[in-house]
Structure formats: C-alpha cells, structure tokens
Amino acid sequence: FLLLSSLTFGFAMLSTLAGRQGPAMMWLGATLVLGLAFLAVEIYEFHHLIHLGTGPQRSAFLSSFFALVGTHGLHVAFGCLWLVTLMVQITRHGLTGANIRRMTCLSMFWHFLDVIWIGVFTFVYLLGMI
Template sequence: MNTRAGTMAAHGGGGSEAAEIHEQRSLGFWLYLMSDAVIFALLFMTYGVMAGNTDGGPTGKSLFSLSNAAYETTLLLVSSTTFGFASLAAREGNRGAVLGWLALTFVLGAGFVFLEVREFLGMIGAGAGPDRSGFLSAFFTLVGTHGVHVSTGLVWILIMMGQVMVKGLSLPVTSRLFRLGLFWHFLDIAWVGIFSVVYLPGLM
C-alpha cells in the first residue's frame, strides 16, 4: 500500500483534483459503454429477425462448430479473469505483476481473435460469406463487430503495458486501466450473449 501511495504521489496523482478528473472520465466511459450496448442490442435484434432467412443456403447447424465456439468462450472468459488479477495487482502497486497479467490477457484475447478469423475464412471458403443470405449477413455483422472490439481491446492492452512500463502505476495510468477493464469485461458479457443467442440455437 505504501508503495502504491508513493508511486501515486510521485506522479502527482494523489490530489482531489486528479481523483475528480478520474471520476468524470469514468462516468463518460460508462456512457460510452451504454451506447455500445445499444449498438449490440440492435445487432442482436437484427440477427433474431434474419436468422431464418437462409435463402436455401447453409444454416448454422451445418456451419457452426460447437467445439470452436467453446474454445473461444473459454479463452475470453479466462482472459477476463486474468485482467481481474491485473487490476488487483495495480491496486497493490505491483507493476511487474500488472505487466505479466496484461501480457497473459493479450495472449488469450489474441487466441480468441485467431479462432474467430479462422472460422470466418473457413465459412467464406465454403461459399458461406456474408453476401450469401440475410442470415449470414447478420451473423458476420454481429460476430464481426464483436471481433473488431476485441481487436481494439488488444491494441489498448499493448498501449497500457507501455504506459505502465514508462509511467508506473500513477493515478492517470490506473484510471485508464480501470476503463480498459470495464471495456474488456463488457466484451465478455456480449460474447456470452452471442454464444447463447447465435451458436447454441444455431446448432440445435
């Protein structure tokens, strides 16, 4: 705790003004997440309407792999846990542990993106691209949007690792790490929805 307090004081992050800025930015980020949730809700609704519009083409049952979706889910859920450990390490002022947990989170997230891209390429190669039917167009849009968000989160993780290495665990850095955590956990929730609404019903 003393180490953390000293680090924050050294960077001028212990004042009430800095804490107030942190609160304001956190509120603003919550508003962003709410708008993002609305976007995903609209994409889920669109998929629900278009799920049966296969135009005589392949359905989810013939395209989806439960094992691949399960691997993706496991990677993303475990990455949420490792990010939680990074947040705990930041509270303790343990910079080395923060970097280690963030690196592991990045590897898990990158594995998720790899599996998703492989799935997309396999479907497109089999003639089941987003232009094949309304069902596939809605599928690629919903799942692809989530994948873009995860990729953005990976870039953000790398940026945060650089800031932790250069600036330490000052209040501005830990504040950004907190917001990144909100974003990453939000993606987990969105993926659970995709797994439950897209993959499981599609395989039944």
C-alpha cells in the same frame, strides 16, 4: 479464450490495485495473448466459412452472424490495441494515478466485451444449432 482473458484481466487489476507492477504487467500480457488467440480463431472461422461457400451473402442468418461476430471481433482488436498502449504507459511511467484510472476504464471495457460475447455466443452459436 475471451472469458479466460477476463479472469487474467481481473488478476491484472488486483495486482495494479495492490501496487505490484510486475505481476500486473504479466497478467496484462496473458490477457493480450488470450485476446489475440480469440481473434485468430475468429479469423480462421471466417476464412473457413467463406472457403466453404457460406459467406455473408449466402443468407440472412450468415449476414447477421458475420456482422455480429465481426463487430465483436473488431472491438476485441481495439481492446488489444488499448492493452498494448496501456502496457507501454505503465512501463514508462509506472502505476500512476492516471494509469490506474486508464486500467480501470479498460477493465470495464474488457469485461463488457465478455458480457456481450456471452449474448452473441448464446444467440448465434447455441440457438443457431437448434
């Protein structure tokens, strides 16, 4: 979900730079939905693991897992809140210079989350399976 949301955010940024507010808002909305879907899957996974008795207190690996993945999820949640705030600002004021700057800052934040997720996924999920 998160990596696909990076693509939709890229389309939102391209629409913004082209001065097309409608498509930018649509792509921002799609990014928000994908970010929230990512959070829902993460919350479900945490709930499921705790229900199985494999919570963070079980082992050092699980403590690290919950800390790393949970911290990333918290940042995604803040990114979603930032997305909503930006969408409200664009709706009220349009694609002003300040909103384009805010969009650029959020774009860097969102794409950085993707890069971090690639690392977390690689070390926690892929290498954890070995």
